[in-house]
Amino acid sequence: MLQQIYPQVQHDYTYELNKDLQFAAAHFIPHPDAGQCRNVHGHTYFVNITVAGDELDDSGFLVNFQALKKIVSDPFDHTLLNDHQMFSEKQPENFPSTEVVARKIYEMIQAYLDTLPNKPKCLQVFLRETPTSYVVYRPKRGK
Structure with a gap:
């Protein structure tokens, strides 16, 4: 995978993690x-997930x-x-548009993060x- 520069999310958290x-x-x-996207076609999707928080786990x-990786790539x-x-x-x-897929990835990741005791937040997909x-999905503040 080529190294990418991704849009940055402004935040006040102590830690920021990015996973490609x-x-x-x-x-x-x-x-x-x-149009042509009505026909079945495939892509190799590249995802970058930004997670932030103030506390590390045990x-x-x-x-x-x-x-x-297990939450996104495997399924x-x-x-x-x-x-x-x-x-x-x-x-x-x-519909499985790129915008919706990005939002669904966010929802899957945040649902998992909500189970963790240190409560990190997914800031961007x-x-x-x-x-x-490409698409960038960011939840509205406070969600």
């Missing part, structure tokens, strides 16, 4: 305005890198995203679909 991941997956957008980690790699229950073919806010197209 990738997975290969296919998808299609079930809408007439999606092992000295903000969050274990392997846990992030999506070599799958058809449309087959996952979290995506819908009837609700545009849940950067999701590159192609060499020239």
